[in-house]
Amino acid sequence: MIGRLTGVLLEKRPPQVLLNIQGVSYEVDVPMSTFYDLPAIGAHVTLHTHLIIREDAHLLFGFATEMERQVFRQLIKISGIGARTALSLLSGLSVLDLQQAVAAQDGTLLTRVPGIGKKTAERLLLELRDKLDLAGVTFDKSTAILHGSDVLNALLSLGYSEREASWAVKQIPANTTVSDSIRQALQLLSKEKK
Structure with a gap:
């Protein structure tokens, strides 16, 4: 190996x-x-x-990290989840995002990843519940998901790809207002294009 x-x-x-x-x-x-x-x-x-x-x-x-590799290995053990799907999940979500979604048993975050439907998301939540290290992981659905989706939707409507928009949203601190988040995301994306 x-x-x-x-x-x-x-x-x-x-x-x-x-x-x-x-x-x-x-x-x-x-x-x-x-x-x-x-x-x-x-x-x-x-x-x-x-x-x-x-x-x-x-x-x-x-x-980049050992934690990403460990999560990848857990994902490919799940029936119906191949290496490409696992890679797609880790491309669309950070390890922390995935842990938070599993801790909250909320599949809406998972279904935003291309190729992950509602049934697959439910299976992932069920299978990963006991396999991911969720100690100390908390998830405030009312702020994190809504805040992230507002910023993500704004970036998508401006013509950025889902990959670019997701990356930019992950770079912004969670306690930032929506308008400041959009401003910071646009600055980050303009630097990436140069």
């Missing part, structure tokens, strides 16, 4: 990166949460990895 890779970042093509390790380049699929935190091309990077071997392919998945 390949558990960790450290090397020079050669290419970034969402959701895949190319990592050169002593002359051997590895194609690694990463969630968008990891992708957005990657340094510039040519910099050294370390990724926690998970290797899946199938008859037709060897698939390598990379994560």
